[in-house]
Amino acid sequence: MHLFAGSSHPALAKALSAELKAPLGSLVTKTFSSGERYVRFGESVRGRDVYILQTAGKHPNEDMMELFLLCQAAKLSFAKTVHVLLPHMPYARQDRVSEPREPISAKLIADLLEKAGADHVLVLELHSDQIQGFFSVPADALSSRLIFAKEFRKKKLKNPVVVAPDVGGAKRAKKFADALGVPLAILHKSRPEHHEAEVLEVVGDVEGKTCILYDDIIDTAGTLLSGKEALLARGANKDVYAAATHGVFSGPANDRLKKAGFAEVVVTDSIPQDDNAFPGLTVLPIAPLLAEVIRHIESGQSVSELYGE
Structure with missing residues (x-):
């Protein structure tokens, strides 16, 4: 397992690393003067199970763009699997067409994550259960x-x-x-x-x-x-x-x-x-919960067992 974290939540990344007793992998992220994002893995991920932590904070559009780039970079670097840890999924409240000519933004976010290279997505407390069905790749909807x-x-x-x-x-x-x-x-x-x-x-x-x-x-x-x-x-x-x-x-x-x-x-x-x-x-x-979920995934155990289900 290789754990990496985007720039959206350094404190959570540090806490999760401590809970897992696993170091954070080397990652370069920056913003060009034009406003475009840049990412690069600072170490090989070839053949590895890669976990990428990124949440949607005060700047959800920038955070998600960085996440899409990280997923694609991992895939192009021959990562075995790309697990996305997305505690707060943005646009989740836009999960249906409630007025004429609106998009279903939550479905688009799911599609973009898959297209970028995510093999598995973990999200925390989705706004509605139906959003889990927007993903074609496995998606764990965790509860707090x-x-x-x-x-x-x-x-x-x-x-x-x-x-x-x-x-x-x-x-x-x-x-x-x-x-x-x-x-x-x-x-x-x-x-x-x-x-x-x-x-x-x-x-x-x-x-x-x-x-x-x-x-x-x-x-x-x-x-x-x-x-x-x-x-x-x-x-x-x-x-x-x-x-x-x-x-x-x-x-x-x-x-x-x-x-x-x-x-x-x-x-x-x-x-x-x-x-x-x-x-x-x-x-x-939430780091203890995320760490326990990752341990269950790595050992092939059921995630729903954490909730007695």
Whole structure:
């Protein structure tokens, strides 16, 4: 096994290398003055199983272009297999045509990864299950729910309930609720515009309960704020928690969350984070999960065994 990392998340690369007790391979990445990316493997990968770690951070287009180049460079250098570790897959929310003349951007990302040379893709907490079917090469869709379950068990919350931010996220939230052994509630919302969310109804009992809003991603935090307001209006405990795998925190998110007064906002380090971006932010590491998955792959074990499936 040869482990390499693009430039998108050096801290995660270092943590994964430490977990695996495997050094990071030599890699040259740079940007020309024209804005074009350049990559080169600094050592031979001929006949090797190559693992490339790259996530979509604050600059997803640049990060993905670098990843495509790395995959092709590995293939052209006669790597035996190219495993792509893509904790945060960009464009995942564009997984269907919801308005006339739109692309299915998530399908295009999957196609580009395959065309670039990926033999196997690992992604963390896809926005929807159908995206796994966009890949023709093997794709492991990992879940972070056990990471969050371990964290929230330690808190020993009073009368907790897991809240799905919408009907589409109910299946994900139900698995997390089952892992915690607590009930589930669901918000019914509409989106009048991109990055705008309006909660119309709360399905389930939240009165007097400590609510955990559980989602795959926090972007501008509009969904979180409208969800929190709806829960408090229906008698929920004032201490509302938020948990999501991918903390994008774009645009007004940090300012909104500084003022929102969540008891805690818990995300993973699938994207580089500033731990001090706003009060109450907790960042959980994913390197142990990624390392365990890689060990299972290398030994020919089932990845789903990690979730008791």
